[in-house]
Every structure is written in C-alpha cells, then in structure tokens.
Amino acid sequence: MNHFARLTAVLLCLAVTSVPYAQDAADKAAQDTKKAREPDVIYVPTPQDVVDKMLELAKVQKDELLYDLGCGDGRIVATAAKKYGCHAVGYDIDPRRIKESLETVKKNQVESLVKIEQKDIFTLDLSAANVITLYLLPRLNVRLIPQLEKLKPGSRIVSHDFRMKGIKPDTVVDFKSKDGGGDHQIYLWTTPLKKSKPTTPTSG
Numbered sequence: 578m579n580h581f582a583r584l585t586a587v588l589l590c591l592a593v594t595s596v597p598y599a600q601d602a603a604d605k606a607a608q609d610t611k612k613a614r615e616p617d618v619i620y621v622p623t624p625q626d627v628v629d630k631m632l633e634l635a636k637v638q639k640d641e642l643l644y645d646l647g648c649g650d651g652r653i654v655a656t657a658a659k660k661y662g663c664h665a666v667g668y669d670i671d672p673r674r675i676k677e678s679l680e681t682v683k684k685n686q687v688e689s690l691v692k693i694e695q696k697d698i699f700t701l702d703l704s705a706a707n708v709i710t711l712y713l714l715p716r717l718n719v720r721l722i723p724q725l726e727k728l729k730p731g732s733r734i735v736s737h738d739f740r741m742k743g744i745k746p747d748t749v750v751d752f753k754s755k756d757g758g759g760d761h762q763i764y765l766w767t768t769p770l771k772k773s774k775p776t777t778p779t780s781g
Contacts, residue, residue: 675695
C-alpha cells in the first residue's frame with residue numbers, strides 16, 4: 578500500500594470513529610436543554626422597600642450567608658451585600674433572570690460578595706445558609722420544607738407575601754409599599770421549623 582492509500586485509509590477510519598463521539602455530544606446537549614425546565618412562577622419583582630423590610634426582619638449579619646431562591650433581577654442579594662456586608666448567592670432557573678442579576682450585582686459593585694447561579698432550587702443543599710429569602714407560591718414553599726429542615730438551628734427564612742402551609746411563622750408583618758404600592762405581608766420562620774397544630778373540628 579503506497580503512502581496516499583495509507584493516508585486515505587487513516588482519514589476514513591477517523592471519520593467513521595468520530596461520528597459516535599459527535600452524536601454523543603449532540604445527545605448530551607439535547608439532554609441538557611431538556612433538563613432546563615420552565616420557571617415555576619412568573620417573575621414579579623419585589624418592591625425595594627419590601628426587600629429592605631425582609632432583610633431587616635431577618636436581622637442579617639455581616640458574617641452570614643444569604644441564599645435567595647428565585648433571585649429574579651438580583652435585587653435582594655445585591656441589597657443584602659451592599660447594606661449588611663454579608664455574602665449572598667442568588668439562584669434562578671431562568672437564564673434571562675441570571676443575566677439581569679449579574680448586571681445588578683455589577684451595578685452595585687458587590688461582585689466580591691455575591692454569586693449568581695443558574696440552578697433548580699429544588700435540587701440545592703441549603704444547609705450552609707443562615708438566611709433564606711423567598712418570593713414563591715405557597716405550594717412551592719411547602720415543596721422546599723425538606724430542604725429547609727436541614728438548615729442550622731437559628732437560621733431565618735423570610736417570604737414575601739406567601740405562607741408555608743403546615744409551618745407556623747414566628748412573625749407576620751403587614752407592610753404598605755411606597756415603592757411598588759399595595760399591601761404586602763412578610764413571613765418569618767426560624768429553624769428548627771415549628772409544625773402547625775392540626776385544627777380539631779368542633780362538634781355541633
């Protein structure tokens with residue numbers, strides 16, 4: 578076999594063997610795209626004065642770590658870092674929200690304190706956090722309970738507007754927003770979580 582024939586045979590071999598690898602890469606990309614499911618809620622930003630009240634109620638400290646689950650445009654993590662000097666991580670499944678959050682973090686110059694990650698919040702280990710902030714629907718708050726129960730004692734969970742069925746809040750604050758308008762409620766829970774006592778039906 579001359580040199581040209583050997584070279585042709587090698588190239589043909591490489592072409593044939595590369596097809597499975599290319600197909601594997603395409604399959605993985607398709608799987609990754611499939612895994613990136615749609616967000617669980619429609620994004621509605623929390624008014625800034627409600628953000629301030631949530632963080633005040635949580636009594637955030639400089640040496641603590643805050644997780645915002647469904648971070649939207651990043652205003653909660655950016656405010657926490659800028660106002661209290663704490664470290665914070667914002668999680669969201671929507672790439673558009675991730676982009677907005679990164680812009681907010683940069684605008685507030687808190688890149689050294691804040692991280693933004695595109696992740697499914699229901700897959701996270703939350704145990705490192707001291708403070709969790711939420712603006713989710715009630716059924717989603719309930720879905721997070723197994724993860725929230727693994728938080729360290731004394732950790733605080735703050736939710737804008739929505740309760741957590743079956744868990745008794747430490748405090749519920751009624752708040753009228755001057756930024757976004759309207760009446761709001763802020764719920765605070767402290768770990769270990771306190772289960773609500775089931776109501777006993779009264780006999781007629």
